[in-house]
Amino acid sequence: MGRTKPPRLDGESEDDYYMRLIQKLANEKLALFARYQMEQQQEEEERKEVATNLLSLKKSKKSSLKRKQRDFDEDDVIDIKIKNKKKKKVGVTTTNKAEQRPVVVNKVTEGVKEFIKNKMKGSDLKLLIQKTLYASDLNPGQNRLNMPANQLETNANDFLTADEMRKLTDKDKKSGLEVDKDKKSGVEVGILGPNLRMYDRMLELKIWDMPCTKNYVLISNWYNFVKEHYNFLKKGTLIQVWAFRLNEQLCLALVCPDHEDDNVAFEENLHDGENDDVAVAASASEV
Template sequence: MADNMLTIEDAPAARTRKRRSATEEDDSYLRKIEKLSNAMLKSIRDKELGLETHKSKETAKKRRKVPKKYLHTPVVINEVTERLNEFVTNELKGTELQLVIQKTLYYSDTLQTQNRLSIPVKQMENVEFLTTDETRILNNKENKIEVLLVGPTLEVYNKPMELTMWNMQSSVNYVLKSHWFEFWSENKECLREDSKIQVWSFRRDRQLCFAVVCVENPGGDQGVEEVKGEDEEDVVA
């Protein structure tokens, strides 16, 4: 029992050991605080400099949207396309008739503020419908070609349309504009939002021309081929 007793001589040494232990604990705690403070300061500095940590980069990659590759749907061939072929070939004496694009007519294609029909290159069925000179024009400061347009009722529109090319951030779009909204307004019974349309190109006396037809209505039915005038009535033979 005497061995376990603390003598007067041992007391100063014990107090020294306690003080040393407390000091070591305080030092360890301070080092941890300093380490956390440095990490916070580095994070603030990196943000101010516009830098990202490895973790934030990984998070950004996960959140970044990857554009989906456009999948071409089967080309619709029906009575509408057959009638268009006959009209262009026989009535207009057109040549080089070819499908440029089959696409959904979106809401943005019907807005007066937009006043254009977008033809995304990524969705096109044929990208070689322009001559070398026409391509040069669209790639320089002129950037527009006057074209003739045939509507879904197989009538030549009475106002000239313009074809131009817009270079977007991730894609290139051809655009029919200038009188597009007026054209669409006159044919909106045929060219309804979400309908499937086709844009065809052809030549008439070497001039570039286009035809826009509806091949499938939003409900999936075949597109409207012909629209009666307001004064027309059904005639029973």
């Protein structure tokens, strides 16, 4: 059955009407292509991560240790990982949390928490994820920060309201089936940068359902945010994303815990009692 054409807008000419339909179709195809690229890059990044972790494990073991069976190399483990990935149900990923770096707690992370609670008067502060930035997270063509659901430190129900969760998991009213990921609505969020300055544009949080997992993604102005914080956000950088509330508005804070000794702007804003960006944050929460 063919797709029903949307109605023509009031005063819209026939040429404009068909041009709008063509543009909409083109945008949908581009979005699908971008999702496919992300899936391919994510799988490749997982392969590299497993290989790196296995090499580190091998080096840490004593050379005198005899293996009961033949030695496993990186491709053995990666192939097993990929085969298992195909067997697992949707919503479950193969990334092992034990392989990830423990959550960092230092003066940067504690300073951000203090700043949000005491100076911004934020509430409901929760750590969402700690992850390494990949090239795909910084790609202007993809314009998104990927946060796999299985790597979240906080359950979605603990940082999202019921209304926000409904927006992120829209279902077709007639069929009750999941809406295509490119047509799902998102939740607007304000974001605090790693220099403790509130970004002056809103971002959008969405859920993308992938074949083997579910990802939370930050889109809409993400790459503009990256460009304004290029000295922090580079490939391989460890980041933490925290969720909090300002006047009931969902906001996020992006923290770079490894920038402990070279973040002058962070130190200045942390100890600035009259930080003007708090007002910016408050106004953003009223959007």
